[in-house]
Amino acid sequence: MAERLTAREAIAALTDGFTELPAPAGDTDGDGPLGWTGYADSRARAAARTGERESVVHGTATVGGHPCVLLSFEFGFLGGSLGQRTGDRLEAAYEEAIARRLPLVSLVATGGSRMQEGMIALTQLQRVARASARLRAAGPAQLAVLRDPTTGGGWATLGAGADVILAVPGAQIGFAGSRVRPPGADPAAYTAEGQLAAGSVDAVVAPGELPAVVGRWLGLLTRGDTPPSPAPVPAALAATDPPETGWDAVLRARAADRPRAGSYLDAYFDARLPLSGDRCGGTDPGLLCGFGVREGRAVAYVAQCGTATRPAGYRTAARVIRLADRLGVPVLTLVDTPGAANDAEAERAGAGAAIADAFAAVAAARVPVTTLVIGEGGSGGALALAAPDNTHVTPDSYFSVIAPELAAAILKRSPVRVRETADQLRLRPQDLVELGVARSVAGPRADGRRA
Template identity: 70%
Template structure:
């Protein structure tokens, strides 16, 4: 079990300054809306024990230089439960954030809705969900920090509904609290570590690293929300410039034949996504998981600093991409689109995973969703083919009109070996088939599939057409 911090201790872990925002006044009936006998006495004892008047404390603070609205739950006050007055404070915090163009950071530690207020307490989840949705529509990021415990409606709204979800080690995290789970439930499934493994949270962060990690996330995501001076007077964000094309890291000469292009792209010595991301970004932070129960280590997604600004990235690592990978990339691009952040995608896969489990996980629907997201994104997407471009599983991550290629890559409607098999050709005809498919980078430029440089971008890795 993780160390249980008070609301004020959690805030102090992240920021030196903290200024509470004004809370609305609410007149309460004796023992609350349900006249629950002893409720007033319970609240009085909780206030005396914690020094707080409610289960949540809201205010503004600077975290590593970026100003944000912090929402800190006090678990010692009736288990950090949500009641009507909690809802009042949460609504005030979100409203303040929108009015002042600030990111929101919920520091969650709650057991759920307050039983002594019945359905009026449970309905606060709808209220919180609306405030979160309005803040999302305003183009402001929400970064949740899960403390111990984070269960019930607090997890299902403030926690799981955030754009980025960080968690403290060993924290109890799950919709079902410890007292309402099945008797034979595996307790390890209700942990921060399990939620990261299942794709429901992005990372487990040690307390001593939380301030720096959260500070980086705030700089990356809040840069376009108005907190770093990039917003317009009316709160809108100007259209971002496209992300520059990364410089090629591998061989510089173009392949002589189609099969030569395939051989180069499949070479274990060829630079992979990690090398390109390390060379491109000064700092970066990863998002993980599709929020549907899955992760794919073959799809690297996140945000990083390049040339003094934030760029989002989704990068295939050369493996067959799984449904969770496509869904994570979709989640990444949608978030970048909403925040007005340009996107860089690195294409490198032999194709989509085609095993039975991938079909059961909805690989077709996942690819379709990514195609639609790329096609409808308002923020500019720049794509670089750095290795294998295997059919639709690769094309889904490529931006129409802004896809470039390195000299050690190829793009094909189907792998040459499979094309020969379908056409009932002998094995020795695989290499000529690769030529017929016209899959070399220079072929792709001639066909209009890959964008030529034309001298427009000094960092472009796009090959020029062969003479």
């Protein structure tokens, strides 16, 4: 079990400074909207024990020097549950973020809706969802830090609805709290680590590292340009002449020692933070996504790692591209895949819909998208992440309607004609530029500096 801090201890551990906002008028007296016998006494005991009048503390803060609106749950106050007056404070925090055009940071620790207020408590989730939608429409980012526990409606709104979701190790996280789960449910599924594996959390961060990580995220999420300029094209990391034949291009792109996405990202960025998971139960280890800093500018990235991209990868990519678009941050995509995963599991996971969503995210982006093909460009699985008017290629890459072996099979050609087919497909980097599919063949930096 993760260490349980009070609301104010969590604030003090994270922030450089915090100014509490006044509580909205009308804090509950008496036994509440249902007339629940003893509710007033329960609230009074919770207040005496915690020093708080409600389960949420809200105000303005700075983290790593970056301003934000911050709210923190007090689990000691009736299990951090959400009631009507909790909803008042949560809505006030969102409205403050809208008015100040600041990101909202939520330190969540809640058991869910407050039983003593019944449906009135449950409808606070709708209030939070509306406030969150208004903030999203206004532009500022939402970042959640999931503490122990984060369950019920608090997880399904403030937590899972955030743009960036961090969790502390060992925290209990799940829609179902420990007292309402099915008998025999796997407890690992309800942990920070389990939610990370399932694609519902971006990172598990040790408490001592949270100030630095949250501060870096706030810096990245508020660094968009107006209007944003395109991300520079990365330099090619392998200095090679253009391939002579189509098959030569294929062999180069498939070479085991060719530079991969990780090397390109390390060369391109001064610092970067990852985003992980499709929020639908899946992750794709063959796709790297996140935000990075290059020469003081924020750039979002989506990078294929040379494997067949899975549906979860395309959904994660679409999520990151849409977030960058909302924040005014340019996007860099690195294309390197033999194609989309086409096994039965991928089909059951919605491969077609996921690829369509990635195409749509790129097509609808108002921020500029820059693409560099760094290896294999296999069919629609690669094209889904390629900018229609700003795609570039490296000398050790190719882009094709389909792999030449499969093209030969579709055309009912003998395997001995695969090389001939590769030439006919005109998939070499220089062919792609001549055809207008790519704008340039990227070269190495002439001064020998990083990409």
